[in-house]
Amino acid sequence: MAENEKRKVTFKVHRYNTGGRARERYVQAYELEVAKGQSVLDCLNEIKWKQDGTLTFRRSCKSGICGSCAMTINSVSRLACETQVLLLGSPTITVEPLKGFTVMKDLVVDMDRFMEKLIAVKPYLITKTPTPTDQERFQSPADRAKLDGLYECILCGACTSSCPSFWADEEYLGPHALLKAYRFIADSRDEGRKDHFEALDDKHGLWRCHYIFNCVEACPKSLNPTKAIAALRRELAKERIG
Amino acid sequence: MAATINPETVHDVQGVPVHNVHRHDVVIVGAGLAALRAAVEASTEFDVAVVTKVYPTRSHSGAAQGGIAASLANEEEDHWEWHMFDTVKGSDYLGDQDAIEILVKEAPVVVREFEHMGAPFSRTPDGRIAQRMFGGHTKDFGRGGAVLRACYAADRTGHALLHTLYENCVKNGVRFYSEFYALGLVVRDNVCRGVVAWDIADGGVHVFHSKAVMFGTGGHARVFRIASISLSSTGDGPSMVLKAGLPLEDMEFLQFHPTGLYEHGILVSEAARGEGGYLVNGAGERFMKKYAPEKMELAPRDVTSRAIQKEIDEGRGIDGKDYVYLDLRHLGKEKIMSLLPQIHELAWKFIHVDCVKDPIPIQPTAHYSMGGIPTDNDCRVLADGKKEPVVGFYAAGECACVSVHGANRLGTNSLLEASLFGRRAGKSIVRFLREEPPFPELPADAAAAAIDEVEGILASSGTERAGAIKAEMQARMTTDCAVFRKGSVLEQLLKEVSTLRERYRKVRIDDRARDFNMDLIEALELGRMLDVVEVMVAGAINRAESRGAHSRVDFPKRDDTGWLKHTLVRRKNGKIEFDYRPVVITRFAPKERTY
Numbered sequence: 001m002a003e004n005e006k007r008k009v010t011f012k013v014h015r016y017n018t019g020g021r022a023r024e025r026y027v028q029a030y031e032l033e034v035a036k037g038q039s040v041l042d043c044l045n046e047i048k049w050k051q052d053g054t055l056t057f058r059r060s061c062k063s064g065i066c067g068s069c070a071m072t073i074n075s076v077s078r079l080a081c082e083t084q085v086l087l088l089g090s091p092t093i094t095v096e097p098l099k100g101f102t103v104m105k106d107l108v109v110d111m112d113r114f115m116e117k118l119i120a121v122k123p124y125l126i127t128k129t130p131t132p133t134d135q136e137r138f139q140s141p142a143d144r145a146k147l148d149g150l151y152e153c154i155l156c157g158a159c160t161s162s163c164p165s166f167w168a169d170e171e172y173l174g175p176h177a178l179l180k181a182y183r184f185i186a187d188s189r190d191e192g193r194k195d196h197f198e199a200l201d202d203k204h205g206l207w208r209c210h211y212i213f214n215c216v217e218a219c220p221k222s223l224n225p226t227k228a229i230a231a232l233r234r235e236l237a238k239e240r241i242g
Numbered sequence: 243m244a245a246t247i248n249p250e251t252v253h254d255v256q257g258v259p260v261h262n263v264h265r266h267d268v269v270i271v272g273a274g275l276a277a278l279r280a281a282v283e284a285s286t287e288f289d290v291a292v293v294t295k296v297y298p299t300r301s302h303s304g305a306a307q308g309g310i311a312a313s314l315a316n317e318e319e320d321h322w323e324w325h326m327f328d329t330v331k332g333s334d335y336l337g338d339q340d341a342i343e344i345l346v347k348e349a350p351v352v353v354r355e356f357e358h359m360g361a362p363f364s365r366t367p368d369g370r371i372a373q374r375m376f377g378g379h380t381k382d383f384g385r386g387g388a389v390l391r392a393c394y395a396a397d398r399t400g401h402a403l404l405h406t407l408y409e410n411c412v413k414n415g416v417r418f419y420s421e422f423y424a425l426g427l428v429v430r431d432n433v434c435r436g437v438v439a440w441d442i443a444d445g446g447v448h449v450f451h452s453k454a455v456m457f458g459t460g461g462h463a464r465v466f467r468i469a470s471i472s473l474s475s476t477g478d479g480p481s482m483v484l485k486a487g488l489p490l491e492d493m494e495f496l497q498f499h500p501t502g503l504y505e506h507g508i509l510v511s512e513a514a515r516g517e518g519g520y521l522v523n524g525a526g527e528r529f530m531k532k533y534a535p536e537k538m539e540l541a542p543r544d545v546t547s548r549a550i551q552k553e554i555d556e557g558r559g560i561d562g563k564d565y566v567y568l569d570l571r572h573l574g575k576e577k578i579m580s581l582l583p584q585i586h587e588l589a590w591k592f593i594h595v596d597c598v599k600d601p602i603p604i605q606p607t608a609h610y611s612m613g614g615i616p617t618d619n620d621c622r623v624l625a626d627g628k629k630e631p632v633v634g635f636y637a638a639g640e641c642a643c644v645s646v647h648g649a650n651r652l653g654t655n656s657l658l659e660a661s662l663f664g665r666r667a668g669k670s671i672v673r674f675l676r677e678e679p680p681f682p683e684l685p686a687d688a689a690a691a692a693i694d695e696v697e698g699i700l701a702s703s704g705t706e707r708a709g710a711i712k713a714e715m716q717a718r719m720t721t722d723c724a725v726f727r728k729g730s731v732l733e734q735l736l737k738e739v740s741t742l743r744e745r746y747r748k749v750r751i752d753d754r755a756r757d758f759n760m761d762l763i764e765a766l767e768l769g770r771m772l773d774v775v776e777v778m779v780a781g782a783i784n785r786a787e788s789r790g791a792h793s794r795v796d797f798p799k800r801d802d803t804g805w806l807k808h809t810l811v812r813r814k815n816g817k818i819e820f821d822y823r824p825v826v827i828t829r830f831a832p833k834e835r836t837y
Contacts (some may be wrong), residue, residue: 037505046271049709053752055760061472063508064591065401065584082591104443105758111297124409125360136357138369144362151362151395151402155299155470159298215352219610 006033009085011043014096016103017054030055034085040079040093041069044107057107064220067156068162070097071107077158077218098161100170114157117173120179120199126192143188150183150228159215159225171204175215175225178206182228185235196234208234255449256686257693262448263442265681266291266417268671269437269452271479273298275400275638275657276664277458278407282359283668284454285414288327288378288675292416294664294803295441295474295763297418300406302460303660306400307584309374310356310661311390311654312349314746316370317390319381322346326389328831329655332542333648334790334800335832336492336825340692341619341644343828345662350685352662353393354740357754359600361406374581375516378542378652378799378837388516388540392654397513397584400657407661422448423763425692427455427486427635432625434635435682438692440764445695454634454671457483457615457623458664461640462734462774463496466608466724467716470509472500476767477774481639483615484773489627489812489821491643492613493774494781497791500546502607504565504590510585510604512653513701514570515682517538517581521550522567522601523558525715532569534837540640541837544650544791545787547606551725560603567601574598606725610651612791613781614643616823621667627810630825634682636671646778648825649790669786697792699765704748708765715742715768715775721780729796732783739779743772777811781817785809802832 012029012037016023030047041059048055057080058068064082074094085093101109131137153176161164161176181200184190200206206229215225255263266289270277273294278301284290292298311319321722325346330337357371364372375388395402411418421442428435428449435449447589462477480490500521501510515521521539523529533549534541541549552562570578570585575598578586589602615637617622620633623642638644638818639660646659722735746769753761787801788794810821 024767039592047705048761048764049713053707053709054755056753056758056760058760060296060300060474061302061305063305063470063472063588066296066302066472068296068300075763084594087594108758115297118276118410128360131358134354136354136363136371139365140369141367144365147362148396151405152398154304154401155297172255172663184360187362201359235351 007086008091009034010092011047011176012092012094013055015104015106017056017106026064038085039081040073040083040085040095043085044080048065056105065154067154070098070156070161071159072099073125077154077161079158079220082220098157100161100163100167101157106164107207109116111157114160114174117177118155118180121177122192122195122199123180123184125184125187126195127189127193137189139188146186146188149223150179150186153179154221156220158218162214163176163219164212165208165210169204169208172208173199173202173205175209175229178209178224178232179225179228182232185232191238193217193239197239200232201236206236254686255684255688256448256690258449258689262446262464263449263451264291265451267452267675268292268454268456269352269450270456270458271437271456272301272460273640274301274639274652275403275460275660276667277456278404278411279661279664279792280458280638280668280671281416281458282407282414284671285411285416287672291419291450292411293422293437295421295442296298297420298418299412300729301404302475303657305324305400305472305509306657307397307509308376308513308516309394309399309654310353310403310657311376311379311391311394311652312353312658313346313391314350314353314371314373314393316366317373320389320391320735322349324381324383325349325379325676328379328521329382329646329652330830332378332650332652332836334577334650334835335806336645336648336789338645338826339828339830341646341824345646345659348662349658351763352658352665355574356403356406356661357619361395361405362402363499374513375540376653377515377546379415379510379654382600388537389816391765392516394513397511397582403657403661422764424482425766427482427693429486429635429690430564430685433633433682435684436688444757445759447689447696449684449689451510453679454636454674454679455637455669456636456671457641458637459641461611462699462771463611465575465719465771465775465778467720468502468507468605469608470499470507471609476771478767479637481773484777484813487773487812488615488623488632489616489786489810490777491627492645492809493777493793493811494785494809495612495649496608496788497543497610497612499609500543500550500606501568501604503588503592504603504605507607508588508592509607509609510588510602512543514568514582514585517577518573520569522569523553524560524562525558529553531606537837542650542652545745545837547725548793550606553817554605564574565586565603565605568604569587569601569739570597571599571601608724609721610656611640612643612645612647612649612651614641617642617644619644620670621663622670627821634674636667649792652763694760695766699749699751699762700754702750704750705743705745706748706750706753708749708768711742711745712768712771715772719775723782725793727782727792727794729783729794732779736783738780739772739776743776777818781809781811784820806832
């Protein structure tokens with residue numbers, strides 16, 4: 001298509017909003033002329049700013065790094081800010097909140113439980129050896145490389161939202177929390193394996209994952225929580241054998 | 243001294259239900275690097291609450307890419323004195339040298355503490371924290387080449403540090419009030435008594451009563467159309483300070499980052515040039531040789547942004563358009579994917595350019611606020627901008643102006659400043675609280691102004707859409723108050739800003755619900771942005787010289803006789819008033835600045 005050509009796109013947004021009436025779920029369609037390079041977030045903003053200020057969603061960095069705007073776009077969990085509308089190749093875009101979460105309003109879901117599960121795995125470096133003064137702890141590039149693919153998580157919720165095990169068991173910690181746990185277990189500096197494992201060794205924890213790999217597909221940062229979960233199981237087995 | 247507390251009346255705030263009044267030793271507004279570093283520090287001894295309009299890990303510090311400066315000398319010889327010289331020169335001699343000395347001397351401690359807390363820094367072959375080059379950071383007081391000073395975690399340094407601090411706050415039991423939007427400060431008789439905030443999720447005004455308040459509310463570059471910064475960076479902190487009748491400092495200085503993704507403004511880290519990327523114009527020439535023959539692409543940001551803008555303005559953009567190329571192709575796929583993976587991802591996702599194969603279209607983008615809330619070196623906010631602290635009120639990071647960046651900030655000095663002065667703010671608060679001051683009395687009408695503002699917007703029958711006012715403001719700021727500025731254009735702009743402020747009084751929102759009303763939040767944010775824009779434009783008119791990021795085509799030279807001083811600006815009875823504060827010069831006398 002030509003550089004400046006615009007295309008008419010219909011956004012079908014799943015809403016949950018009082019809109020002055022009793023609270024109800026409904027689908028509302030908005031039409032927009034979309035140019036090349038415009039993201040789903042750009043379009044939602046345009047709708048909010050020009051057509052309908054009641055349309056509600058989270059957003060912040062619009063650069064794919066803060067994790068605020070994860071939502072379900074054409075049935076897939078994605079970040080709205082980095083999803084280019086025309087590349088979806090569809091004249092109709094369906095926008096829904098993240099699946100499996102409690103909807104608060106329109107595209108906004110309750111993230112508190114999600115964050116509580118993260119906190120449950122003690123998501124911080126635990127050390128027992130005193131820290132060196134006037135110096136960093138040393139870590140070889142090879143040991144540091146073990147954190148690649150783990151520390152980049154932006155806590156957007158796309159993985160957990162895509163996980164059938166989570167849909168079936170809302171107590172399940174979820175891939176985000178398990179990925180974070182492994183980020184510390186895998187860290188050569190960490191001395192708190194037992195502490196991190198405490199929350200994991202549970203039917204709602206490490207053993208709830210059935211290797212469905214939806215989380216891998218959903219992650220906007222191309223991370224692999226399933227691999228991390230498999231590694232955690234190996235590590236936990238080692239821990240038990242002692 | 244603070245009045246003694248009356249436990250009978252402390253929770254009696256007019257118009258606010260008792261369960262919405264909270265009491266903590268320390269209330270920190272914001273959750274970026276400065277705020278969370280202060281929280282980590284103060285929570286070791288005291289009860290700390292963080293009030294933040296986004297979940298902490300959504301804060302914009304997380305978007306910083308390239309690194310955090312410290313003369314660790316892990317990779318090659320380096321000294322804090324060199325770092326100090328570079329920062330002073332980079333600031334175009336407007337930075338206060340006593341504060342800069344603190345910055346560069348304490349930098350190694352702050353970076354190593356991050357490592358101790360768990361930050362996943364990239365490593366040298368022998369296991370130390372790895373360091374890379376960045377613009378304006380040099381060897382031997384500018385006489386040598388670029389120095390390896392920026393400590394990094396690939397090109398996700400801000401993300402790595404923000405998450406590390408959040409994790410340590412969790413460990414320390416910091417109480418988070420996420421998705422609470424701060425509406426105003428409670429300051430009476432020069433004593434800060436707390437903060438009033440709106441609970442975004444459920445709706446409703448809350449009062450946070452505290453002995454110490456700290457602002458780490460971030461920058462305000464979102465007032466521009468082309469900006470690297472988040473949609474949430476709307477100058478809330480500085481606006482609340484102005485409303486409390488306190489001054490702001492050096493608001494005319496706003497940094498334009500040279501390399502924003504074309505039309506998106508999204509940051510492409512200076513690390514791309516630190517690792518060897520070229521800037522190329524429409525004629526295929528590395529044009530930086532005309533502007534900074536020695537440092538080339540690693541000249542400081544103000545110099546590089548002006549060079550790019552000049553090439554564009556004179557028709558030498560790509561195909562004569564308003565962008566040039568950042569070319570990384572010669573670095574090769576392996577180097578790009580291992581050292582600059584996020585840049586590769588951003589260019590691909592946002593403009594569909596594979597930077598291994600094609601150059602990236604870029605243009606200058608509004609990036610960083612050098613000016614802000616004036617503080618002393620212990621982060622105490624100054625009531626007169628000079629000497630007199632407001633009791634119990636602290637600020638650090640981008641919302642503050644201490645001032646270490648002066649007229650232009652060097653890359654990687656922002657993560658450093660935010661964490662280092664955040665830490666200092668935390669220590670300063672701890673010292674204050676160890677003296678066991680009582681809770682200051684909370685006035686019964688503490689929330690009155692905030693309630694009026696919110697209820698006024700919720701009930702408004704006006705005719706103006708916030709979105710339309712915002713779009714006009716941002717467009718005008720980008721055309722009229724960006725890299726190059728001109729007095730007559732700025733005068734026109736200031737008139738336009740007052741018209742926009744008039745229109746804002748008639749703002750109406752569609753959403754009248756109280757729960758998760760982002761229509762309301764965006765209207766409130768627009769009001770804050772207009773407050774900031776007004777003093778920024780007025781300051782740009784007032785400062786009749788060119789220094790650092792403030793470049794006046796009608797006053798093209800730096801004027802040390804008239805303008806080697808900080809601007810203090812406040813609103814008094816609806817009028818803007820200026821005052822000044824001398825620059826602290828200790829080691830390096832101002833010289834001509836070339837690269």
